[in-house]
Amino acid sequence: MAGESVRHQIMDAVIAALTAITTTNGYKTTVVTVSENLRHWEELNFDEFPAIFPIDADEMKQMGAIFGGTTNDMEGHLTVIVTCMVHSHTNDTRTARTNLIRDVEKAIMANSTLAGLDIMTLPRRVVTDKGNIPNYSVWDQEFEIIYRYNSSNGG
Amino acid sequence: MAIRHSMEGHMDVEGTSMAEIADITLNINSGVAEANKIGGTWTRSTYLSRKASVSVTANYDPADTVQAALITGFTTGDVEFSDLTFYDNASAYFGGQSAILTSASITKSYGGYDKFACSFDYKETLTYA
Numbered sequence: 001m002a003g004e005s006v007r008h009q010i011m012d013a014v015i016a017a018l019t020a021i022t023t024t025n026g027y028k029t030t031v032v033t034v035s036e037n038l039r040h041w042e043e044l045n046f047d048e049f050p051a052i053f054p055i056d057a058d059e060m061k062q063m064g065a066i067f068g069g070t071t072n073d074m075e076g077h078l079t080v081i082v083t084c085m086v087h088s089h090t091n092d093t094r095t096a097r098t099n100l101i102r103d104v105e106k107a108i109m110a111n112s113t114l115a116g117l118d119i120m121t122l123p124r125r126v127v128t129d130k131g132n133i134p135n136y137s138v139w140d141q142e143f144e145i146i147y148r149y150n151s152s153n154g155g
Numbered sequence: 156m157a158i159r160h161s162m163e164g165h166m167d168v169e170g171t172s173m174a175e176i177a178d179i180t181l182n183i184n185s186g187v188a189e190a191n192k193i194g195g196t197w198t199r200s201t202y203l204s205r206k207a208s209v210s211v212t213a214n215y216d217p218a219d220t221v222q223a224a225l226i227t228g229f230t231t232g233d234v235e236f237s238d239l240t241f242y243d244n245a246s247a248y249f250g251g252q253s254a255i256l257t258s259a260s261i262t263k264s265y266g267g268y269d270k271f272a273c274s275f276d277y278k279e280t281l282t283y284a
Contacts, residue, residue: 065214066179066241067170070167119268 006149007078010117011036011056014080016109018052021103021124028099041085041136049087050100057081060155066149076155079124082108082145083140094136101126104141163244166211168236173221175214176268181241181249182208183281203270207281208274209241209254215261215269222271239275253278 002010021031033044033051044051057079064075082104086096105123108114114121127140149155165172173191184201216222228234239254254275262270 063161064176066164066176067162068245069167069176070174122266 001117004155006117007056007059009075010078010080010114010145010147011054011112013111013117014108015056017107017114018051018104021043021052021073021100021107027103027106029096029103031100031103037056038083041087041133044085044087046087046089049085050096051085052100053083053085055081055083072150074149074151074155075119076147076149078145078147080108080109080143080145082143083138084141085136085138087136089135091135093135096139097139101139101141108143114145115120118145120146122146159243161203164175166209167238167240167242168221168224169238171220171224173211174219175216175222175271177212177214179211179241181207182210184208189259194242197242205281207249207277208257209239209250209277210274212272215263215271225256225259225271225273229259234276236275239277249281249283250277250283251282252280 002106003009015034015036018031019034021027021029023030031052033048035051035053036055038053038055039051041051046126059079060077062075062077063073064070065073067073084100084104086093086100088096093115109121109123122144124142124144127142128137164179166176184206185205188201188203190199190201192199199220212217213222217226228236234256235253236256237253238251240248240250242248254277257274257276259271259273261273
């Protein structure tokens with residue numbers, strides 16, 4: 001089979017979209033670090049914030065149509081989790097946090113490359129269960145990316 | 156064992172498979188007349204004729220050749236199709252005869268695919284081959 005899997009291409013598009021979060025591109029934040037290798041917030045230098053760590057996570061698959069007359073007959077529901085971290089020496093992260101939540105959602109929902117690969121992208125939830133961490137805000141943003149592929153090729 | 160399932164089968168309109176089908180239903184009905192005597196203990200039924208129809212629901216795809224042809228059929232009034240064939244697996248099929256498109260609908264709702272639904276009445280004999 002030629003090329004990478006659709007799942008791989010989706011992650012390429014997600015990473016590219018997140019990397020483009022800069023004030024120059026019309027966002028409220030300029031992201032410094034985008035990496036698939038998740039690190040603890042205390043491992044990061046202060047000049048590496050804001051930091052974003054996307055990962056392709058759980059995926060549910062089901063038939064998209066009766067197989068006989070349809071080429072892309074399978075449907076994947078891929079969960080992409082974007083872990084975000086901001087830092088403030090004065091322990092005032094609310095504006096940076098809410099701006100970046102909005103920027104991440106905007107970047108993924110407005111990405112044309114991703115739109116060419118999937119059927120629908122849905123923001124599912126923001127999970128701020130990392131506890132009250134002095135000087136940091138750390139949270140996950142989950143997206144459900146629904147895409148189609150040919151069962152005979154795999155997704 | 157010859158159980159049919161959703162990983163096989165399709166529906167062709169004039170030789171072209173319709174894409175994105177979610178479900179297909181073939182209905183076959185017998186017409187029955189009743190001629191009852193007042194006070195009779197049993198219904199007296201007389202067989203008249205039979206009729207076949209097909210209803211289909213698909214994920215709405217206006218770029219699909221068949222879905223586009225059906226929409227065009229309704230918008231132009233040309234609702235007779237010379238060949239409607241319902242394959243219940245790769246090769247076994249009902250129909251192969253002409254049919255009249257009797258209804259069509261397009262439904263949009265948030266959170267899922269838009270749906271295209273339509274139904275046909277066969278004009279004449281239904282066969283299974």
